[in-house]
Every structure is written in structure tokens, then in C-alpha cells.
Amino acid sequence: MTIEGIANLLKEKFPDAGIEARLESRHPHVIVKPEHWLTVAEFLRNDPQLKFDWLRCITGVDYIEDKQLAAIYDFHSTQRPAQSDGLWSARGELSVKVLAPRDNPMVPSVCHLWGAADWHERETYDLVGINFQNHPDSVDDLNGRHPRRILCPDDWQGHPLQKDYEFPLEYHGIPAVTEFGQTRPLHG
């Protein structure tokens, strides 16, 4: 099935999920609303026509101008024959972009569908701040319930790859800002 076919199938199957196909882009993808993402993900994983059994990557993007955070999922199907002449082709691939509001970026976790999502979601929470709900490795703290951090220390404040991130002034007594001051570029 071509990527246009997949997009049309999703639109047919989930008419109210706000599915938008951006197939002319250099990274062809389908946009899904976060409240419908779980049902769409289950469909992508289990539908016999699609069978996207491999989650290759989750990317987090901070669209600070649109006040949105995006989780981008790259899927590949290893079971569906892609092309007669080779296994790797764009036919067996799909990208899904889930846009969440920046002030409350809640996206359902898909760990139960793709095991690879576990660490990817932890990293995306850690660096970009998208809160994956019902993640199997979640913790409760002052910031509410969220996936455990994976790269930064557990007591780290903020999400470093957000564009309005403020660098820490010190961490556990180690000064972080030098006499040259904070020199990061300004955004927004």
C-alpha cells in the first residue's frame, strides 16, 4: 500500500481524529490529534493491511511559535512485502506527527504496542518535555506524574531542548554560568 493509500485509509477509518496528510513534505507524515492517537496507533500496529511492527524512532520538536510540541513517530513494517525487488522502500514506512499544546503536552504512551517506545518516550520527555501518559516507567514528583528521566539527573529542572529553556545557574553547588554570562541564542 502506498503512503497515499495509508493516509486515505486512516482518514476513512477515523473521520473525527483530525487526520491530516502532509505527503508532499520531504518527510511525508500524517498528523493525528493526541486524544485519538492511542486508537490510531493500535490500528497501525494490528491492522493486517498495515502491520507497522517496528517503531524506529520518536522525535520531539518544539514549535514555540505555534505554542505546540510535536512527537514524531517513524514506523516501518517488516512483515508486509514492500516491493518485489527489495525490502527497504518508502512503501513500508510511515511517519506520524502528534501535536500537543505546549502548556499541557499530554500524549498517550504506546509502550504496550512497541517496546522500543519505552526509552524513546523517556528521552522525549526528558529533553523536550512531552508528557507520555501511562508510561510503564513513570514517577510522581512536583511536576506531576511523568516518565522517568533518562539522560538528565532525576532532580533536573526543565527540559533542555525546549527553545525557551533557561540554563541552570548552578547545580548542586557547581557554578554553571561563567563570568561571560549566559551566551545561548534567544528564541521567540
Add this chain to the structure above:
Amino acid sequence: MSWIENRFEEGLIVTSLDWAINWGRSNAIWPMTFGLACCAIEMMAVGASRFDIDRFGAGAFRATPRQSDLMIVAGTVTYKMASRVKRLYHQMPEPKYVIAMGACTIGGGPYFKHGYHVVKGVDLVVPVDVYVPGCPPRPEALLEGLMRLQDKIRGQSIAKDRWRDVKEEAFASA
């Protein structure tokens, strides 16, 4: 010196205690097996046969800080790692020395501006004896740093506290 001349058998060595102790210390600096990032690869090259840090008596990389004299901080020190570096340093017995190897450990290096997680120099965490610049430094540079550390050790005296200035400063500020 007629009172001492020809009064002993062949093979007697006369030296100062300082010289003898410093000779021993400077020629058996056992480093800790401890690498944080890419500089550690160059440190491994220094330990291997081509550059052979064993020529200077510093080839016995110990797997525990309790048997080490030298910590070669080879690689980027993150805030997460800084507490571990400090703990390892405190677990080493005196006399102990630190070589800051590479641009990251000297002052943050390429992560100075935009590295939210990088300590801007390991001397903010532990006292550093010798700085070896480079990104990463050539193995020869690390050997040069080791030789400078040996010079430093040879200048020590058992009658003088290495940390006197540091202690006085800490006492004055307390």
C-alpha cells in the same frame, strides 16, 4: 667531607629523604582506570605499546581509586557525572594528583556556550595539578603532562603540606 669519606662499603647511597621519597612517588604514579569520553581513547593509546606510559612507571592502571595516585580526567564531565568524579577523588589516598585532559575538562571546551549539562572545567569540582590541552590531546601531550606532574612531585617536600594554601584559604573564608 673527610669525616664520611671511605668509611663505608661500595654501594652506599647518600641522599636526602625528600629526594628519595619524591623519586619513588614520581616514578610510580598509578593512574585510575577512568575515562569519560573520547579523550579516554587517547589515554588508552598512551597505555598501549606505541606510546607506552609504562616507561614512566605510570602504566599500572588500577581499577579502584583506593590504589591510585593519579586521576586522569579524560573526557567531558557532565553535572550528573561531577558528583561521581568528586566521590572517586575523595576515595583516593593522599598523595593524589589530577590531570585534566582535553578541552572539556579544562573549561567546558566545545560545550562552553550551549552545553547545558557540561561542567565548565573539572577544576570547579576537584583540584587540578596539570592541564593538558587539546581536543583530544595527542598521546605525546598526555605524556608531556605526566612528565610535568613528575616535575611537580619532585619539587615536593615531606616537611611542607601540599594543601597549606588551600587549607588557609578555607579557614579564612569559614
